[in-house]
Amino acid sequence: MGAIYWKELEDHFASWRYLVLVILVCFVSIFAVWVASQTIIDNVRSYPTESVFLRIFVTGKGSLPPFFEFVMRWFGPLIGILLGFDAINSERSRGTLSRILSQPVYRDAVINGKFLAGLTVIAVMMGAIIVLVSALGLIQTGITPSSAEVARLVCFYLISVVYIGFWLALGMLFSVLFRSTIFSALVPLALWLFFAVFMVMIAGAVADWKEPINSDSQASDLVHNINLERQVKRISPLGLSWEASRFVLDPEQRTSDLAEPGEMVESQAFGTPPTVSLRQSITLVWPHIVVLVGLIGICFAASYIRFVKEEIRAT
């Protein structure tokens, strides 16, 4: 498996795709910092917080999404799919697959090696992009991160790698299922589009249908509506990781669902907003991470079963 891992890694780093991704990374970083620095100063002034530095990652402006949302909704899936969609079927169409499989290697080693190589690229890239954004943010705003904030960033980093790993696994699954690379690129892209755009609409629609709000709705109805919408969004891996990264990046996020009006904590009414410790944030997002890892597992299992059982056929 080592041989396959290193070969794939070399391939990734030498390919045009990697170049495209690097350009994207730079673009995203600069964009994110620019968005954040536009608003962060005013924002902090009017809404003081303990973790100012993390604001760089969670502040958006108007239609410009904050950095973490950009990664989760747009950038992450794109990288994952780009790295995975032709992993197996391009080898098949190039005629290298039967040559590789006639070597003394186990078939699962081919998938594992390719996945780990892709994951390494993702890890390197996400690491680079977070460091870059932090550095640019530091220069722009002059705010230094506290150690707790750094720890939260590391958590965000891990979540994002796992999440993009899911899209990689999904892309690879389709590269095993479909012979045509066009198909195996389009299907995960369509899924991405579904989760990124339609899932939001569906969540809103379902919430309004089950927990309608109108002019004489109580506050509790509103809470129910919002909670249901959040729950529906959690069906999608995108919604899950979006929420998870928001929880770790923003210590003011205390619960996954909004509390009933009567349960509102008094302190919310005055002064500094209550924050939760990193440990509590992690407890909050732990289920999200487990589900994401589980989803990767499902994609992997499906790829394994299909690929290991698949027979190399005379064309």
Place this chain on the structure above:
Amino acid sequence: MASPVVEASELTKVYNGATAVDRLSLQIGEGEIFGFLGPNGAGKTTTILMLLGLTEPTSGVARVYGHDSAREPMKVKRVTGYLPENVGFYEDLTARQNLAYIARLNGISGKEARQKIEGALDAVGLSEVASKEVGKFSKGMKQRLGIADVLIKNPRLVIMDEPTTGIDPAGVTHILDLIVNMAKQQGITIMLSSHLLYQVQKICDRVGIIAQGRLVAEGSIQDLGRRMTSEGQNVIEVEVDRLSSGLMESVGRVAGVKNVDSVGSLLTIRSDRDVRAGVSKAIVESGALTLGMKSHDYALEEIYLKYFTEV
């Protein structure tokens, strides 16, 4: 045959109800060059894939050096080099890098790998272009690189699927020479499949002919020819000093002769047995002289056509 290198017994493969390979049994001995011949779609590639353990047989057993290909594919793959039809390489890597990858997959690294790679490239005559990207190679060069590729792992058995298809005549000769060298100098057992009989007949010790999934004939080319002769198709060509209708008639009356044709002073006589003595006598008796007589060897094409149309 002392413990065969390749042994297939009653190998059968059914794809969605269609039988691709039908109870195929064959044996290949150590150091042999075995030609696996048959038309396109006869089941050659499927058989090869089953021998390599890349496809599971529906029933029957394939063994390579005594290892069951379906149960112990790793052991089979360690000793077997496989050159697929339309062999593919990583086009953006150089020839040397492609081979290095295969060496690593076989657990060969460092100095040993470098030596093997240079040796293999040298053997196939690609040393000079080793640093070029494979994408720029011609089909013949890729095929030769494929041979270098199978040599890297020091195989004891090499299975080649249509190694000469789509390559120009000079390239074919080169590749066939390489194959013969592998067998004779390194003692590698070779199985090669082809639908181009003329090309491979020169180098095969033995051939097996497969048609519609069945092995319809097996043996040396001469054996197959002889078998046809004994089945009643014998052709001789006789050149005479002058041809007359009387001569044609008297030759036609010789016992066993089925048909006589003439072109100029050349007679082509088809018979169901050896009629050379009777024909010479008939020619002399009709007042002509025999200038030459040639027993027609069965061309492989005829053997091929016969077995392919028989099924």
